[in-house]
Amino acid sequence: MQATKTPIDVNPIDCSHYINGEFVQSKNGETFENMNPATKEVLGIVQIGGKEEVDNAVKAARTALKGEWGTMPAKKRSQIIRKIGDLILERLPELAMLETLDTGKPLWLSKSVDIDRAANNFHFFADCVTTTGNESYQQDDIAIHYSVRKPVGVVGLINPWNLPLLLLTWKLAPALAAGNTVVMKPSEVTPMTATVLVEICKEAGVPDGVVNLVHGLGETGAAITSHEDVDAIAFTGETVTGTAIMKAAAPTLKKLSFELGGKNPNIIFADANLDETIETTLKSSFINQGEVCLCGSRIYVQREIYDSFLEKFAAKAKELKVGDPFESETLVGAMVSEEHYNKVVSYLDIAKEEGGKFLIGGNTLYEEKGFYIEPTIITGLNQDSRCVREEIFGPVVTVLPFDTEEEVLEQINDTHYGLSASVWTTNVKRAASFSAQIEAGMVWVNTWFLRDLRTPFGGMKHSGLGREGGVHSMDFYTEQTNVTLKL
């Protein structure tokens, strides 16, 4: 692999906490080094927040709730939220560069998806502030019942590393739209764009104390989730962490929203348009190094087209460029961290032990440079294989043949996960009836990752709790009081 060619005209940053409108360092002096996974170079120093920082952040958030923010007219709040989106777009090149340095993902992807959609989250929820309605019922001439929305209070936002700014803003924008104050903790491996975001919030006019940021590891997150003065937690991450958070939040009965792991199936029927299917399946398998919760990592193909699908899919996947995230041709960059790279590599070993065949891939690349893994297609495994059942979260997919609709439906629903699925068929009747029977929060037909922010986003079973998006987010980030007015 060539050395990074694109001139990096943005300096990586050290990451401090942001509490009550000021950047501060940890009282205990604890820090860690933030690493660029594409080069193994140290990017900067990150503060590790302890109980004291979390306490201070929660206090600041509670105070801000009672201040200017708590009484701000909705129109003004909406203008501030819109301005945050505008400022993100103004700083898009810088934010995209920082996101790529932190994650190892291609720069073009950071620009076109991560940062662009982060701005869009604010623009979208700026509108929700003024357009979300409340329920109201007239009971003959006896009474009118109507609901009044109030912010939940202080909300903890805890986020993963795969789409750092995009997922953080997917929570921050509606939390602010509904009038809450927040304490955010980004993933330890991707702390930089959150640190720029708080600067942007201040510039946009967010009062001090409304948005607080505490960096750190899992323990920092745990201090937020168990804090008695935090009213709600919105979390995206692994299912096992969700379980820990649920336990920690139980004594204080916090409101919870979880977006968790997945093992999403792509189901390809023999009547599908094969070229379109393959084009999109390449993306749903390998984009962002397969590190998207919605990636389709187990592919089921009807037997009549199994061989021809594999032949074409493998040929196209072989052409995907892996390497320098700053190269415009790169589709698969570096895995986000050494720890995650080791996890994905361990599944390549498991696949071999389970008798899987690497149709393509199965190797690591440029080891002296960074954490790269080839796009990998595994065949020859059965439904009970760990590689078919467990979330790998890398550029690794399994492909299994199926004969009938009933058989494949049973296989795809045979999992604790229930996040998303992608169905490929030209038979509209089958598309509708089959999709309705899939145990997943989101099903795409003849497409993937196509989003409308008004739709309910989230998983069922062990893939999540509740839904985000449009009015669903506004419902989570508000409490409703029903008023009955006797006539």
Ligand code: NDP
């Ligand atoms: P983790 O669950 O490991 O971490 C997520 C966040 O939780 C991090 O900030 C982490 O801190 C923090 N954390 C860890 N332990 C605790 C704890 N006990 N209490 C509170 N916070 C804690 O997830 P990953 O970062 O590894 O992200 C990948 C996962 O996210 C995958 O499973 C993926 O499927 C899922 N995901 C789901 C999405 C969805 O919409 N359903 C979208 C994107 C990802 P630390 O800094 O130490 O890591």
